[in-house]
Amino acid sequence: MINEQIRDKEVRLVGENGEQLGIVSAREALRQAQEMDLDLVKIAPTAKPPVCKIIDYGKFRYEQARRDKEARKKQKVVELKEIRMTPNIDAHDLATKLSAARKFIAKGNKVKITLRFRGREMAHMYQSRHILEDFAKEMAEIAVIEKAPKVEGRSMSLVLTEKKS
Numbered sequence: 472m473i474n475e476q477i478r479d480k481e482v483r484l485v486g487e488n489g490e491q492l493g494i495v496s497a498r499e500a501l502r503q504a505q506e507m508d509l510d511l512v513k514i515a516p517t518a519k520p521p522v523c524k525i526i527d528y529g530k531f532r533y534e535q536a537r538r539d540k541e542a543r544k545k546q547k548v549v550e551l552k553e554i555r556m557t558p559n560i561d562a563h564d565l566a567t568k569l570s571a572a573r574k575f576i577a578k579g580n581k582v583k584i585t586l587r588f589r590g591r592e593m594a595h596m597y598q599s600r601h602i603l604e605d606f607a608k609e610m611a612e613i614a615v616i617e618k619a620p621k622v623e624g625r626s627m628s629l630v631l632t633e634k635k636s
Contacts, residue, residue, distance in 0.1 A: 472513040473528055474501060477521075482513070485524040494520055551630070553583045558592050558599035565602075569609055576614045576633050585628040596627060603629050 477497050484492040484500045487509060495503075504511040504525045512531065515522035552575040554568050572582045584606055588596055603620045610631055618630035 472516070473510050474504070477501070477511060477513050477523060479513075479521050481520045482523040483518065483520050485514075485522060487525050497523075500525075547579060550580045551583055552580050553585055555585045555587055556602065557587055557589070558595070558602060560602065565606070569606065572606075572610060572631070573613065576610070576631065579633060581617065581633075582614070582631045583628055584631065585626050587626045589625070593625065596622060600627065603627060607631065 477500075479497050481494055482497050482500050484495050484503070486492050487507065492503070500523055501511050507525060509525050510528035511523050512526055512528055513521055514524050552572075554572055554575075556565070556568060560568075568584075572584070575582045584603055586599055586603055588599070592599070600620055607614075607616050607629060613634055614631040615634050616629060617632040618628075620627055620629040
């Protein structure tokens with residue numbers, strides 16, 4: 472809330488440079504802000520009495536937007552990469568999938584390994600669980616299991632994430 476939107480009787484007033492100006496009426500605080508050609512902004516509405524600060528509101532919003540943008544820039548977005556396999560995967564194909572998973576983990580992404588079943592393969596789903604477990608063992612030096620192998624419809628999957636040092 473800024474300027475005339477502040478309806479409290481008394482407010483704790485903080486000056487432009489952070490100095491405490493004491494508890495004054497909202498009208499008096501607004502008058503002081505207008506004398507300085509600045510805005511009165513409520514910064515702590517839940518405090519007793521509410522805390523208001525005399526600042527240039529346009530400059531304040533601009534600096535806040537810059538800080539938010541800078542924070543978003545430094546954020547690391549973790550993606551979930553998926554690797555799909557079938558229960559009758561060959562050893563060489565499995566090695567190729569392992570190297571792809573290593574690259575994803577090295578970049579800081581999570582990896583979801585999915586074992587897809589078709590037709591009669593559905594009857595032997597739990598006998599194929601060892602493929603996912605072996606995959607996780609091969610990745611053990613750089614990754615840990617975040618989500619254990621779980622059956623979801625016609626597939627079984629597990630999620631690996633980067634091992635924290």
